[in-house]
Amino acid sequence: MSGLFVWRCESCSRRSFPRRELCPYCGGRTFAAERADRGIATQVTSHRGVGLACVRVGDDVTLLARVDRAIAMGSDVTLRDDDGAPVAEIP
Amino acid sequence: MAAAETPYSRHPPAGTTTTALLADAFVRVLEIAGIERDEVDGLGVASLTLAPDHAIDLAWRLGVRLRWAMEDPHGGVSALNLLQHALHAVEAGVATNVVLLAGDHFGPGDFERLVSHYNRATSEHLAPIPTGGPNAQFALLTQRHMARHGLGREDYAGIPVSQRAWAARNPGAVYRDPLSVDDYLAAPLVAPPLGRYDCVPIVSGAEAILVSRAPPTGPAVRVRALCSSFNHDNQLGDGLSTGLGSVAAELWDEAGFGPQDVDLACVYDDYPAMVVIQLDELGFVPGGEARRFVRERLERDRWPLNTSGGQLSAGQAGAAGGMHGLVEAVQQLLGHAGERQVANARRAVVTGYGSVVYLHGGCAAVAAVESTG
Numbered sequence: 001m002s003g004l005f006v007w008r009c010e011s012c013s014r015r016s017f018p019r020r021e022l023c024p025y026c027g028g029r030t031f032a033a034e035r036a037d038r039g040i041a042t043q044v045t046s047h048r049g050v051g052l053a054c055v056r057v058g059d060d061v062t063l064l065a066r067v068d069r070a071i072a073m074g075s076d077v078t079l080r081d082d083d084g085a086p087v088a089e090i091p
Numbered sequence: 092m093a094a095a096e097t098p099y100s101r102h103p104p105a106g107t108t109t110t111a112l113l114a115d116a117f118v119r120v121l122e123i124a125g126i127e128r129d130e131v132d133g134l135g136v137a138s139l140t141l142a143p144d145h146a147i148d149l150a151w152r153l154g155v156r157l158r159w160a161m162e163d164p165h166g167g168v169s170a171l172n173l174l175q176h177a178l179h180a181v182e183a184g185v186a187t188n189v190v191l192l193a194g195d196h197f198g199p200g201d202f203e204r205l206v207s208h209y210n211r212a213t214s215e216h217l218a219p220i221p222t223g224g225p226n227a228q229f230a231l232l233t234q235r236h237m238a239r240h241g242l243g244r245e246d247y248a249g250i251p252v253s254q255r256a257w258a259a260r261n262p263g264a265v266y267r268d269p270l271s272v273d274d275y276l277a278a279p280l281v282a283p284p285l286g287r288y289d290c291v292p293i294v295s296g297a298e299a300i301l302v303s304r305a306p307p308t309g310p311a312v313r314v315r316a317l318c319s320s321f322n323h324d325n326q327l328g329d330g331l332s333t334g335l336g337s338v339a340a341e342l343w344d345e346a347g348f349g350p351q352d353v354d355l356a357c358v359y360d361d362y363p364a365m366v367v368i369q370l371d372e373l374g375f376v377p378g379g380e381a382r383r384f385v386r387e388r389l390e391r392d393r394w395p396l397n398t399s400g401g402q403l404s405a406g407q408a409g410a411a412g413g414m415h416g417l418v419e420a421v422q423q424l425l426g427h428a429g430e431r432q433v434a435n436a437r438r439a440v441v442t443g444y445g446s447v448v449y450l451h452g453g454c455a456a457v458a459a460v461e462s463t464g
Contacts, residue, residue, distance in 0.1 A: 018212050018215065018216055018449060024325040024326075024327060042235075043230075043234040043235060045227065045230040045231055045234070045282045045283050045284075045285075046283065047222065047223050047224075047226050047227045047230065047282035048223045050220065050221060050222070050223065050227075052220065052222060052227050052230075052282075053231075054231045054450075062327075062450060063216075064217060064220065064222060064227070064228070064449075064450070065220070066220045073234075083219060084215065084216070084219035085219035085220045085221075086216070086220070
């Protein structure tokens with residue numbers, strides 16, 4: 001699977017990740033899966049040989065992603081899914 | 092209240108079990124309080140490795156007949172959450188003597204399984220990365236804290252360094268050798284910017300608290316106020332607040348005293364940045380100036396913070412970590428803290444923080460406690 005999916009609330013249009021049962025913003029209960037392709041790596045670290053980044057996607061989603069090739073803090077990244085793991089890469 | 096702790100062990104002997112550690116803490120607190128097993132009618136437990144057993148199984152192993160039983164799974168706040176409910180139980184007359192236990196023993200592979208399956212969000216979205224436990228999230232959070240306040244690694248050193256100085260006087264702590272700022276900065280990095288001394292050593296051990304309704308005949312400890320916060324930001328914030336800020340005014344108002352009146356603080360120290368954040372939320376950091384607070388209050392004045400050495404030096408025995416500070420505060424207020432006794436300690440504040448939901452902890456709690464008599 002190549003895309004990373006986030007969840008857009010069908011009531012207020014704001015996105016969440018991971019998926020909630022009720023939208024944290026408006027309490028809506030229905031969501032549409034939506035591909036998230038890009039973000040900004042706001043912080044970067046590594047732990048036990050695994051590169052990690054905190055990635056901001058737009059103004060509503062923050063997620064943790066694996067980083068396989070070093071990226072600088074503040075970089076624009078593309079996102080993909082690797083068997084359940086969000087992965088952030090330099091475009 | 093009375094309090095007891097089993098010795099903490101980095102490498103526990105073969106045959107150690109969680110249940111046996113909890114039983115050890117149970118027996119110790121009864122001995123200290125001078126009450127018999129048959130006088131116990133309430134039992135609360137927090138443990139990450141007790142499964143598949145529950146409170147009832149533990150009651151059976153301990154041979155206690157109960158009117159009240161409870162368990163709490165919320166990591167670093169489990170002990171204070173149990174305490175809040177135990178206080179309500181004794182005040183309502185449901186129970187007379189409630190023993191609260193917290194402890195863990197991690198066998199081979201147990202800790203890795205725990206951090207990979209801490210909750211469903213972890214299993215589904217973090218374990219596949221793999222993040223390998225909370226060090227990753229708190230490294231990223233600490234970077235945000237540094238950026239927000241203009242701090243460097245050296246600005247956190249005073250927390251583990253001052254706590255290690257307290258641990259030197261605590262025979263129950265697993266790390267007691269002196270630690271310098273240079274040692275702290277030179278230690279291997281675990282997850283930048285976190286180094287070895289920013290992360291808690293995992294140990295086996297257990298803690299116990301007795302909450303009694305009977306008016307104490309001698310010195311006692313009373314809980315003046317206890318406030319909790321759960322899911323305060325829906326994981327939508329930056330993790331640089333815990334929820335304690337939203338309950339601080341209520342806490343001090345109910346307690347009848349304020350931060351300036353506190354003789355010691357036991358602040359949940361999973362990572363140094365979280366200690367600074369919680370102290371700031373509770374009003375202990377003048378002007379929010381973290382660097383100055385650490386330099387002046389901790390490094391220079393040796394203000395009594397985490398006088399057992401805290402989890403950073405004494406160790407984190409799983410869920411016992413949430414009770415460790417409460418046990419230390421009770422021991423200090425009863426004058427039972429031995430070489431590390433804080434002179435004339437009458438008032439303490441104890442916090443809990445934890446249950447990493449996805450990006451950061453979702454739970455926080457704080458108690459203001461006072462000695463009487």
